[in-house]
Structure formats: C-alpha cells, structure tokens
Amino acid sequence: MRLGQYELSSNLFLSPLAGYTNLPMRLTLRELGGLDWATTDLVNARSLLEENPRALQLIQTSPADRPLAVQLFGSVPAEMRAAAIQLEARGLASIDVNMGCPVRKVTKIGGGSAMMTELIKTADLVRGMVEAVKIPVTAKMRLGWDSENITAPDLARALEDAGVAAIFVHGRTRAQGFAGPVSLAGIRAVVEAVRHIPVIGNGDVTTPDAAKKMLDETGCAGVSIGRGAFYNPWIFRQTQHYLRTGELLLEPTFDERMGVMGRHFDLMIEVFGEELGCRMFRKIAAWYARRFGPAVDFRRRVVAIRSRADFSMAVAGYRAWRAQFCDEQGELRPKFQPPKLVASFLRTDPNQPAGIIPVPRGPIERW
Numbered sequence: 001m002r003l004g005q006y007e008l009s010s011n012l013f014l015s016p017l018a019g020y021t022n023l024p025m026r027l028t029l030r031e032l033g034g035l036d037w038a039t040t041d042l043v044n045a046r047s048l049l050e051e052n053p054r055a056l057q058l059i060q061t062s063p064a065d066r067p068l069a070v071q072l073f074g075s076v077p078a079e080m081r082a083a084a085i086q087l088e089a090r091g092l093a094s095i096d097v098n099m100g101c102p103v104r105k106v107t108k109i110g111g112g113s114a115m116m117t118e119l120i121k122t123a124d125l126v127r128g129m130v131e132a133v134k135i136p137v138t139a140k141m142r143l144g145w146d147s148e149n150i151t152a153p154d155l156a157r158a159l160e161d162a163g164v165a166a167i168f169v170h171g172r173t174r175a176q177g178f179a180g181p182v183s184l185a186g187i188r189a190v191v192e193a194v195r196h197i198p199v200i201g202n203g204d205v206t207t208p209d210a211a212k213k214m215l216d217e218t219g220c221a222g223v224s225i226g227r228g229a230f231y232n233p234w235i236f237r238q239t240q241h242y243l244r245t246g247e248l249l250l251e252p253t254f255d256e257r258m259g260v261m262g263r264h265f266d267l268m269i270e271v272f273g274e275e276l277g278c279r280m281f282r283k284i285a286a287w288y289a290r291r292f293g294p295a296v297d298f299r300r301r302v303v304a305i306r307s308r309a310d311f312s313m314a315v316a317g318y319r320a321w322r323a324q325f326c327d328e329q330g331e332l333r334p335k336f337q338p339p340k341l342v343a344s345f346l347r348t349d350p351n352q353p354a355g356i357i358p359v360p361r362g363p364i365e366r367w
C-alpha cells in the first residue's frame with residue numbers, strides 16, 4: 001500500500017503504546033517480519049522543542065528502524081509546526097498527530113481526543129504542519145469523544161482536505177476508554193468519509209483472523225496492531241502470510257521464542273545500558289513467559305536480573321527446570337502446553353483482571 005510518497009511492503013502497522021513501543025521493541029518486531037511502518041510513543045511537541053532528554057529518548061531510532069513516524073501531541077499550532085520541521089530535519093519518515101489519547105494530562109491541554117471536539121481548529125493546526133514539511137503527516141483518532149459525538153468521519157474528511165496522508169482510527173470513543181467492543185461499523189464510516197487517502201483500522205486485533213475480519217468488514221486499507229504485538233510478536237509475519245495465502249503459519253517453537261527473547265534482551269541493553277536495560281526487561285520477559293508453558297521458575301529468576309550474566313543464568317536454570325515437563329524429544333507434554341492465543345487475552349471487559357499491558361480503568365473522568 002502507499003502512504004504519502006512511501007510504497008510499503010506491508011499494510012500492517014505497529015500502534016503506539018506509550019512506555020512499550022520503544023526502539024528495542026520495534027527492532028525486535030521488524031526482524032520477525034511482516035511489519036514495515038512503525039510509530040513512536042506519543043511525544044509532547046513542546047518537550048521536543050525544549051530538547052527535553054526524555055522526549056529525545058522517545059524519538060531515538062537507528063537505520064534498521066525504518067520507516068519510522070514520530071507521534072506528536074500538543075495543541076499549540078506554532079509548536080506542532082516547529083516540532084514537525086525539526087523531525088523532518090532529523091530524517092524521520094513521517095509525523096503522526098495524536099487525536100485519540102483519552103488521558104487527562106493530554107486532553108486538558110487540548111491535545112489527544114480533545115482535538116476531536118474542535119474540527120475546524122484541529123484541521124487548521126494540521127494544515128499548518130502539512131504546509132511546513134514535505135514528509136507525510138497522518139492523524140490517529142478514535143471514533144469521537146463519546147457515543148453522542150461521533151466526529152471521526154467529519155474530522156477525517158476535514159483532515160484529508162487539510163492534506164494528511166492517512167488516518168489511523170481506533171474503533172472506540174474516548175468515553176469507552178479500552179472497554180467494550182471495537183466498532184467495525186464506526187471504522188467503516190471513516191473509510192467511507194474520505195475520498196482517496198488510506199484509512200488504517202485499529203483495536204483488539206490479536207490474531208490473523210481478526211485482522212482479516214477488520215479489513216473485510218470495514219474496507220480499511222491496513223490494520224494497526226498494538227497490544228496484540230506484545231502478546232505475540234510474530235503477529236505481523238503470521239498475519240501477512242495469512243492475508244496472502246489463507247494459511248496459518250505454525251506457531252514458533254520454544255527455542256525460537258527463547259531466541260527472540262534473547263535478541264530483545266540484547267537490544268534493550270544496547271539501547272538503555274546494562275543496568276536500566278535489565279530492570280526494564282524484567283517486565284518484558286514476563287510477556288514471553290506467558291507462552292513458554294510452565295514458567296514459574298523463570299519468572300522467579302528473571303525478576304532479579306541485574307546483568308547479562310544474571311540473564312544467562314536465569315535462562316540456563318529455567319531450561320534445566322523445564323525439562324521435567326518435556327518428553328524425550330524435548331517437547332512439552334500435552335497437558336503442560338500453554339493456552340492458545342485468543343482475543344480475550346486483552347480482557348477488555350472491565351470486570352475481568354487486567355491483561356499484561358495495563359490499561360486505565362475506572363471512571364474516565366479520573367484518568
């Protein structure tokens with residue numbers, strides 16, 4: 001598919017998850033295949049202009065991390081424009097404007113999903129950015145503020161007129177937060193509202209089949225996957241293969257999972273240094289462990305790692321411990337197999353316990 005001047009090798013996108021979609025994660029996912037276009041976590045435009053170290057870390061990238069869009073949030077046109085110019089000069093492929101974030105810290109300054117309530121102002125702000133740079137500007141939105149204010153179709157159309165190259169739409173309103181079903185009809189209405197630009201659907205895609213259903217039922221040009229990529233880093237490759245052939249690839253073996261986890265660990269250390277990288281990886285290791293079968297031993301060891309050597313020892317110790325659940329070929333005996341991946345992994349029902357990626361809960365006014 002095309003996005004602005006880019007010809008992409010995949011119509012599957014990585015959805016930004018603040019605190020998670022960092023450089024090591026993006027590189028790990030890219031190496032597994034099926035993913036072309038990725039976006040950073042949201043970055044405050046003003047912090048970027050002030051060269052705040054945290055903002056600069058969020059846009060950290062490398063030659064293998066291409067094409068990369070930086071997602072900006074903010075509501076001051078001059079700042080958003082200046083930040084866009086700066087990112088273009090830094091060689092980024094694109095700028096995405098956050099219009100979906102429901103968190104108060106972002107909406108109270110008129111950013112995130114608050115932008116969906118002011119169509120003309122938002123379109124003017126985006127037009128200023130589009131005119132300031134040559135790289136494509138995109139927007140990521142929800143369906144609207146709440147079910148009484150479904151503004152996504154009108155906003156998408158206004159943004160197309162303002163010159164955006166694509167629209168990403170999470171099929172929930174701001175009031176829904178992360179609970180309740182994703183509305184494929186709502187995404188479809190956005191697809192139908194624009195004339196030429198691609199619309200990329202998003203929300204709760206955790207399997208190749210769910211991606212196909214979103215494409216088929218909404219007519220969207222691509223699918224963006226966030227939490228599903230953390231439950232299953234192979235999802236892009238598996239989905240791309242499924243969309244091309246109708247066949248499901250075999251699930252990765254335990255050794256492949258261990259190999260990819262090890263690679264992800266190395267990248268964390270490379271980017272964040274040994275001490276911080278190890279500390280951050282304790283949480284990440286737990287995602288991988290969900291698919292290892294019996295893993296209580298691994299979780300116990302990995303929460304204490306402080307160095308590369310600790311990690312290697314945790315892996316070796318765990319491999320030895322896990323052998324008791326395996327047959328002579330080294331395969332887990334059937335009764336110890338991990339559960340199959342299902343959509344309920346995301347646990348969007350507020351009465352269920354949180355999934356491994358926590359989402360804000362409770363009354364949205366208090367977020």
Ligand SMILES: Cc1cc2nc3c(=O)[nH]c(=O)nc-3n(C[C@H](O)[C@H](O)[C@H](O)COP(=O)(O)O)c2cc1C
Pocket residue numbers: 015016017018019040041042071098099100101140170202203204205224225226227228357358359
């Ligand atoms: C922890 C967390 C952080 C998120 N951070 C961002 C963000 O920085 N920018 C953004 O546009 N959306 C953000 N989102 C929304 C996701 O990009 C996505 O729209 C949403 O999770 C639905 O897609 P999924 O079901 O594939 O995860 C975040 C979601 C979660 C759960």
